[in-house]
Amino acid sequence: MIEASYLDIGGCLSYVEQCGAGQPVLCLHTAGQSGVQWRHTGPALAALGYRVIVPDLPGHGRSEPAPGGPVTDLGTYSAWCGTLLDRLGVNRPFVVGCSIGGKITLDLAVRRGDRLAGAVVMAAGPGPGRVNLTGLRRELEDVAAPSRADRTQLGTLAVVGRKVPPERADLIATMHRREDPAVSGSDLIGWGTHDVSAEIGGIACPVHLVAGSDDLWLEPELIRQAADVIPDARFTLLDGIGHYPMEELEDFAAVLDGWLTDLTARQEKRR
Template sequence: MSCPELLGRYVTVDETRIYYEAVGDSSDPPVVCLHTAGAEGRQWRYVAPQLAEAGYRVVVPDLPGHGKSYPVDWRVHTSIHEHAEFVVAFAAALGLERPAIAGCSIGGATALDVAVHHAPEISAAVVMEAAGRTRGAALGRFAHPHACPGWQSVLDYSVIDSTGDVGPVRREELKWQHRGAQAAATNDLQAWADHDVTDRLADATCPVLLVRGAADFFVQDDVFDRTVEGLPDVETAVLDGVGHYPMMEAPDRVSTLVSGFLDDSVR
């Protein structure tokens, strides 16, 4: 028996055109799944149908500025908290009542940030390859034109010089289509480096599943352990032979793990 298919749609959030894919019955408990830095929702294409078969309505957005979603006001998010507040607004725009939020890497950090700031509004959080505090290089500077002199100008002028009288809004859209991926990815990684909600972990009162791949060096033992100590309602899982992308590396194991956790926490 084949798995159900993800179907793509658009919704307007914060006056911005946002792309998402969904699968599962609309009457089933909703789960919002979030991708990693600079990526898009296709990373969940193996797990989402299996969660739908387990009885969940799975919704997978491309975060603003990623994939087929445009950035809000043509400015990329520069913090995990901005991503989190968007996810809350996105869920509201779709009418999702107390969804579970699942994510990996910056998506996992976003799920945890939602749990910290909006615990009563969600049913649970699945935090994969993230922690209360995450470490990384300060790469946001690479989104600035001075980091790679000329590359943005070349793309901008190619748009400006090759279009007619389309107006500034349409021209800005064309610019983003050419240059957006680098800006989104580097600012995601900067947000990862800046992320720290360790002092607020006690506010994440909803059930949290904290998942780590044993082969992932991006999440260290100390930050993982401190996150476990700070969360009031947490289950943990360490996946042998898995690195930073569990939903891509071991989708069957992740589907079983997440659906089992949600069955106990949400239903």
């Protein structure tokens, strides 16, 4: 059963869903989206013995806007997630994130890795993401362009992997067009400016980096190279998958369970 609540974190009421019991796992969504991206994974992962925590970041989904307006610094979201974990009294959780959620996950691993059981970083690397910052900042001045929703849908389809059935890819893209362009544009500025490259060598928890071979938002080889810098990190390349593994893979909860089990084993070896 999913338990939903609103928590006052950082001055805004934030929507958080939880289900299951056991080892906690914080699941973070992508730019402009919400925890709905984990709607299939959450209950299935809970059935495997985890306590799954899925928030809507400030300004996303059912959460109120961030007090200062849309956020362009992903470090702000990372601090918010740290406060959320503290408020929930969560002890040594896994953190799993995709896209900006992946960058936030990596930021959390850098800032408080000694308090995490491990991190799964999907579709993200430690350096600034590939994006046109000038264009994004200009677009924020005119976020009501009628074509924006269509561009979001078509852009999402472009980064879904070739192995994803057409009807599933179309559902992913249709769900994504619901986003608030002011929020998603600000998120992408954060994607293009966030950089923890100089700090990943000191991460204190086991990390698993994941990239899709069909992801046009990044270069998988750069993600593999980052795994060489992070102590004891592992890298997985998903053939035929794009930017949204938790939405594209049919039984993602089972795949994630395997990764989390591996992180646990590696954590035990460190002790």
